[in-house]
Amino acid sequence: MGADANKKPRLTTSAMIASIASEGQRTEAAPFGHALVAAAQQDSRIVGMTADLSKYTDLHIFARDFPERHFQMGMAEQLLMAAAGGMAKEGLVPFATTYAVFATRRAYDFIHQVIAEENLNVKICAALPGLTTGYGPSHQATDDLALMRAVPGLTVIDPCDALDTAQAVAEIAAYNGPVYMRLLRGKVPLVLDQYDYRFELGKAKLLRGGKDVLIISSGIMTMRALEVAELLGDGSADVAVLHVPTIKPLDEATIIEECRRSGRLVIVAENHSTVGGLGEAVALALLKARVHPEFRQIALPDAFLDAGALPTLHDRYGISTATMAANIRVWLG
Structure with a gap:
């Protein structure tokens, strides 16, 4: 047998997880899981925890490499957060994973206190931040940023793609303090590697310039904003894109500097309710x-959203590339 025969197979993700990638788009499988393994190889304090969702948060990849550092807490998100706090008190660095609705709504008091x-x-x-699942209001975390922004001292991160996710894992592992990160899992689009991008905690990054429109975005909406900029590059508009992966603390200095430039329509695009997210944070700044x-x-309505296929829902609620481009053309007159 050759040397390769002894290598562990590279785990990817569950086939049951739908991808947010467009057909033919470049993707990476389970960037969170693989980045956490890499971080844990450098830091023996890191442990992985979940509430019966290892396979659906890509934590199963960590569990395979570090079974003694993987903790399955069952369907008990409040216990998950309380136990994570206890482990942190003992000097460990727990990464606690579940769906965003369960983390923020069901376990809010435990995160807060x-x-x-x-x-x-x-x-x-x-996982499943904003409108990244068609399962309806029970699983659509359209209010998670509003809830987590309100928690004192909590850093809040909304990565765009596989690169952003992997780099953010490394940074938050090294950062000493509580963090809430929206988790992209499964086959995650890869776009930011084309823009000489590097995640920096607390920093917004201008990905491209433009004289007519400035889109300030986070999460998957930065991917959409870049697609819109390409679409409108046919002569409709010259679009700049400012990616804001850290929602709290907000990089107000960079945002204000870009918004001071006269003559541009400023649009905040987010995969979140109009209430309490990046849009309100930018407007206040x-x-x-x-x-x-x-x-x-550009945001999701202050409403309970429908269940259905994601492309249909993204069109319906205005966060698809085509709908965004159409609205911007109208706004520009």
């Missing part, structure tokens, strides 16, 4: 700085 109030070094990585550009918001 057990983890954040004591500034414990827990990393909450929550501009108001305090007395910067008043023409301002629009």
Whole structure:
């Protein structure tokens, strides 16, 4: 047998997880799981925890390589957060994974009181953020950023793609403090490697310039914003894209600097309710700085959303590439 025969197979992800990637788009399988393994190889304090969802948060990849550092807490998200806090008190670095709706709605008090109030070094990585599932309101975390932004001392991250996710894992593993990160799992699109991008905690990054429109975005909406910029590059508009992967603390200085440039329509695009997310955070920062550009918001409605196929829902609620481009053309007149 050759040397390769002794190598472990590279696990990818569950076939039951739908991808948000477009047909033919480049993807990477399970970037969170593989990045956590890489971080754990460098730091023996890292442990992986979940509430009966290892396969659906890509934590099963970590569990294979580090079974003694993997903790299955069962369908008990409050226990998951409380136990993660206890492990952090003992000097470990727990990465606690579940779905975003369960982490933020069901376990909110435990995040607030057990983890954040004591500034414990827990990393909450929550899958299915915003409208990334068609299962309806029970699984659509359209309010998670609003809830987590309200927790004092909690860092909040919304990565765009596989590269962003992997780099963010490495940074939050090294950062001492509680973190909530929206988790992209399964076959995750890969786009930011084309823009000489590097994730930096607390920093917004201008991915491309443009004189007509500035789209300020986070998460998968940065991918959409870049697609819109290409579509409108046919002569309709010259679109700049500012990616904001850290929602809290917000890089107000960079946002204000870009919004001070006169003559551009400023649009905040987010995979979240219009209430309490990136749009409101940016609007407040501009108001305090007395910067008043023409301002629009692309976000999910303040409503319970329908169940269905994701492409249909993204069109219906205005966060698909085609719908975004059409609305921007109207706004530009």
